[in-house]
Amino acid sequence: MLLHVVAGLIQDDTGRLLACQRPAGKHLAGKWEFPGGKVEEGESIDAALVRELDEELGIQVAPGASLTPVDHDYGRGPIRLIPMLCQVISGTPVAREHEALRWCSVAELESLEWAEADLPILAEWCALRRSRGEETA
Numbered sequence: 001m002l003l004h005v006v007a008g009l010i011q012d013d014t015g016r017l018l019a020c021q022r023p024a025g026k027h028l029a030g031k032w033e034f035p036g037g038k039v040e041e042g043e044s045i046d047a048a049l050v051r052e053l054d055e056e057l058g059i060q061v062a063p064g065a066s067l068t069p070v071d072h073d074y075g076r077g078p079i080r081l082i083p084m085l086c087q088v089i090s091g092t093p094v095a096r097e098h099e100a101l102r103w104c105s106v107a108e109l110e111s112l113e114w115a116e117a118d119l120p121i122l123a124e125w126c127a128l129r130r131s132r133g134e135e136t137a
């Protein structure tokens with residue numbers, strides 16, 4: 001069965017993107033990812049995003065546009081990773097479930113070791129920024 005996973009792309013005022021490091025002992029430990037998680041049965045993508053970011057980071061967000069979903073299989077069954085831009089309404093991110101959080105410029109994003117399914121999302125996000133003339137941040 002295809003597992004739907006939502007991933008939140010959060011930008012700060014200076015255009016940096018929030019990256020989260022997966023904790024030790026879990027699948028893909030130490031790799032970087034976007035905050036988010038599995039969409040529960042009967043739950044909308046937007047609702048899953050709001051719930052997961054509240055649980056994981058203690059922030060309240062407003063879902064925005066989605067980027068292109070990525071289908072991937074780590075050998076544990078197929079997942080569809082759905083990237084969603086989002087706006088923080090309240091709170092400051094705290095790593096409740098991650099090893100570390102980092103606000104990253106484009107150069108910093110490229111220096112991290114990402115979960116494989118995130119790579120096309122990062123490429124799309126960087127292209128989007130370039131098309132808006134924001135590539136220097």
Ligand SMILES: Nc1nc2c([nH]c(=O)n2[C@@H]2O[C@H](COP(=O)(O)OP(=O)(O)OP(=O)(O)O)[C@@H](O)[C@H]2O)c(=O)[nH]1
Binds near residue numbers: 115
């Ligand atoms: N939250 C999140 N998950 C991602 C991303 N990229 C990516 O491949 N995944 C994968 O999506 C799957 C579901 O993520 P999850 O965070 O809800 O699950 P988990 O691994 O913590 O729980 P599990 O160990 O019970 O499966 C995992 O296989 C995870 O590695 C991402 O950017 N954000």
